[in-house]
Amino acid sequence: MNFLQLHIDTIDQLIGKELGIALYRLPGSEEPTLLLSFLNQIEQQDDYAALNDVEGFVMAPFYCNALHPVLVLHPEVIISGIKNMETFLQSDAMKRWVALPQSHSAESACQAIDSEKKAYEISFQRFLQALTLKEADKLVLSRYHVESRSENIKPTETFLKACNRYPDAFVYLCYTPVSGLWLGSTPEMLLSGVAPHFHTVALAGTKPAAIDGKVVRWDTKNRQEQQWVVTYLKELFSDLEIEWHENQTHTIKAGNVIHLKTSFDFEFSQYNHLGDLLKKLHPTPAVCGFPKEKAYRFIVDNEGYNRKYYSGFVGVLSKNDQTNLYVNLRCMEWTRHQTILYAGGGLLVSSQLHKEWKETEDKLQTMLNILHDEAN
């Protein structure tokens, strides 16, 4: 993606203005797509089900509230492929976007906590107690990490670095005045396909990436953790009377960690009810827990911070064409001087604090690698 490098500054100039931007690259693809929306083309919804009959680029939070609504960018401009993007970035049409005013929406503030580990430990004990009391079988505990950022690290360049480094991930950059700027490189698909043929995955269980050729041995805790996601999806398909096919579980590499992944192919012909389906799929036990409703409530009340758009979902939603929605993991929120990175992991009653903390550190590394890699 080299020649785009020349005009990166132009995309960066748009960030912070009264408009919406989505720049994304699908797993395995060489070609990024750029979407631009005027302010009045950014839809805000307070419920996932409101995505029924909706098409556009979606940025959905983990939990909807007034500050973090479901956002849909209805694009004025869609440019696919590097050559087309290059032409567009130098065109007169681009000048119209650059001339838009700066947005005055307040930038979201995130307090750097002196001891991120201490805060995590307190939440960990709370979560573990709930698991011991059998309030839930699985609970996903997450945290944020604040990094200060030097001025010469630019968003679009960071996006391109992530594309190069993580060819198998869904890589995105999304800015709206409501959400602020987010970037991510996620391995977890939520919903993909063209009606009526869809796919989803149960992705969970984490280990540091093995040395090439070394046989991976998954322990019981990781297997159980992933199995809750499989169980949840199968129950959901049965409840909705959906026909599905389960593919064999295998190990995938995502940055410097590996996960267990089971893919499902299923039939869903109600293309104008994808919002209802997403409301049931999200949040899966990969980012929430099991049973879902109890775990969801428990996290919102006890995690100690607001996940905002981390572990929500992001990507393209289409009624008749290709939908490509991903769980917003291995992501960061980009404020004026700081970068706020997010990561979590599934806890079972057998979880150990030091292992779970290390797992969040390993996952944070996906984006830290990009931020700290000058050479890439």
Ligand SMILES: C=C(O[C@H]1C=CC=C(C(=O)O)[C@@H]1O)C(=O)O
């Ligand atoms: C919640 C995250 O990862 C999920 C996806 C894969 C493995 C996970 C785990 O091992 O806990 C999580 O379910 C995250 O990256 O923040």
